[in-house]
Amino acid sequence: MKVSDIVEALSLKVCSGEQGLNNEIEGGYTSDLLSDVMGNADSNQVWVTLQTHKNIMAIASLKELAAVILVKGYEPEADAADQSNKEGIPILSSEEEAFELTGKLYKLIGD
Amino acid sequence: MDFKFDIEGGNFSNAGTASSDVKKVLKKLNVDPKLIKRIVVSIYEAEVNVVAHAYEGEMNVSIFPDKIIVRIVDKGPGIADIELAMQKGYSTASPEVREMGFGAGMGLPNIKKNTNELNIKSTVGVGTEVELINYLN
Ligand SMILES: Nc1ncnc2c1ncn2[C@@H]1O[C@H](COP(=O)(O)OP(=O)(O)OP(=O)(O)O)[C@@H](O)[C@H]1O
Ligand SMILES: [Mg+2]
Numbered sequence: 015m016k017v018s019d020i021v022e023a024l025s026l027k028v029c030s031g032e033q034g035l036n037n038e039i040e041g042g043y044t045s046d047l048l049s050d051v052m053g054n055a056d057s058n059q060v061w062v063t064l065q066t067h068k069n070i071m072a073i074a075s076l077k078e079l080a081a082v083i084l085v086k087g088y089e090p091e092a093d094a095a096d097q098s099n100k101e102g103i104p105i106l107s108s109e110e111e112a113f114e115l116t117g118k119l120y121k122l123i124g125d
Numbered sequence: 126m127d128f129k130f131d132i133e134g135g136n137f138s139n140a141g142t143a144s145s146d147v148k149k150v151l152k153k154l155n156v157d158p159k160l161i162k163r164i165v166v167s168i169y170e171a172e173v174n175v176v177a178h179a180y181e182g183e184m185n186v187s188i189f190p191d192k193i194i195v196r197i198v199d200k201g202p203g204i205a206d207i208e209l210a211m212q213k214g215y216s217t218a219s220p221e222v223r224e225m226g227f228g229a230g231m232g233l234p235n236i237k238k239n240t241n242e243l244n245i246k247s248t249v250g251v252g253t254e255v256e257l258i259n260y261l262n
Contacts (some may be wrong), residue, residue: 063226072145
């Protein structure tokens with residue numbers, strides 16, 4: 015499954031990092047604690063969070079995540095979006111809350 | 126082979142830059158990707174600790190045929206009780222830092238879990254030195 019597939023299936027907004035829409039997805043991780051994500055997420059996962067600052071991209075890049083999905087309609091801060099464009103790791107945005115979005119993602123990616 | 130990278134205390138917008146530079150070096154040297162992943166987790170946590178808790182620091186990487194040693198040395202308040210600081214969930218991070226999602230007290234435990242040998246030396250009022258040793262079996 016590619017990032018573009020979940021963008022379409024879940025009507026996500028692509029905020030930045032469009033060149034990474036072909037990134038391959040292998041699972042996901044949902045958390046707002048950065049050390050939790052650093053310690054427990056794996057490469058090629060999508061990360062669901064409400065954090066919008068630049069440090070999410072430092073983590074996404076170091077962990078080689080497929081994409082970051084912001085919940086509740088949040089948008090990335092400008093420097094986070096810049097970094098996402100540089101790294102080719104998309105930041106997506108969903109109108110839904112973490113619980114609903116994670117459930118749908120789990121169904122999509124698990125199948 | 127030795128490399129050195131600076132870490133700016135207090136500046137969260139650059140947090141992770143030194144770790145990212147070290148990762149590039151390790152990749153170039155064809156270090157085992159699994160080991161790179163573990164090292165990246167531990168050096169990022171040590172770097173963010175300098176940003177969050179100290180004033181300034183540096184990351185020194187020494188690569189030997191059988192091991193990689195990373196030393197993160199900072200000028201800062203130091204750690205009075207290292208055993209306490211190592212406990213999962215212990216954090217003195219400010220409310221602002223916690224709001225950003227830092228301050229879960231998981232950084233040092235993450236380092237411990239991802240490193241063969243972890244040595245911390247600290248002097249209150251002076252600074253902290255975190256040494257990470259990983260063996261290249
Ligand atoms: N370089 C340092 N200088 C001074 N104090 C430190 C340093 N590193 C860690 N500490 C102390 O140890 C505590 C625990 O560190 P740890 O990295 O485990 O958690 P944290 O940084 O508070 O939160 P998290 O890493 O989950 O974002 C810190 O809250 C701080 O009191
Ligand atoms: Mg920490």
